[in-house]
Amino acid sequence: MVIPGSGCSGCISKATDFLKNNIGSSKIFFIVTRIEDVKLVNIELGTHERLFLDRRNELTTLKIINIYPIFITLDDNKIVDILTLDPKISEIGYLSALCD
Numbered sequence: 001m002v003i004p005g006s007g008c009s010g011c012i013s014k015a016t017d018f019l020k021n022n023i024g025s026s027k028i029f030f031i032v033t034r035i036e037d038v039k040l041v042n043i044e045l046g047t048h049e050r051l052f053l054d055r056r057n058e059l060t061t062l063k064i065i066n067i068y069p070i071f072i073t074l075d076d077n078k079i080v081d082i083l084t085l086d087p088k089i090s091e092i093g094y095l096s097a098l099c100d
Contacts, residue, residue, distance in 0.1 A: 001015065001018070001070070002030075002033060002059060002070045002071075003016060003019065003030065003031070003032050004032075004067060006034050008068050008087065011069055011085055011086060012069060015069035015085060029050050029051075031051075031054055033054035033059040033065060034054075034057055034065070035054065035057065038055055041053060068084050069084075070084050070085065071083040
């Protein structure tokens with residue numbers, strides 16, 4: 001899951017809650033990008049081996065990163081699906097099932 005540090009605040013808040021509840025899952029890796037204050041992100045989210053902070057905001061150069069969190073599904077290290085978690089959909093419940 002890629003979570004932007006700025007953008008749709010409600011969507012980012014839901015994704016951040018999802019991160020906090022599922023950080024121990026071996027099925028998901030979290031990336032936070034578009035970070036404005038690394039220290040604040042570290043305080044809010046802590047550190048974990050399944051959490052990567054894109055400190056140089058390198059992912060923002062990709063066309064798939066926008067103001068909404070995205071969930072990228074990989075199979076054999078290839079992208080097979082990209083789900084944008086915008087206000088029109090409520091996929092957090094679906095994502096939680098993937099972590100079980």
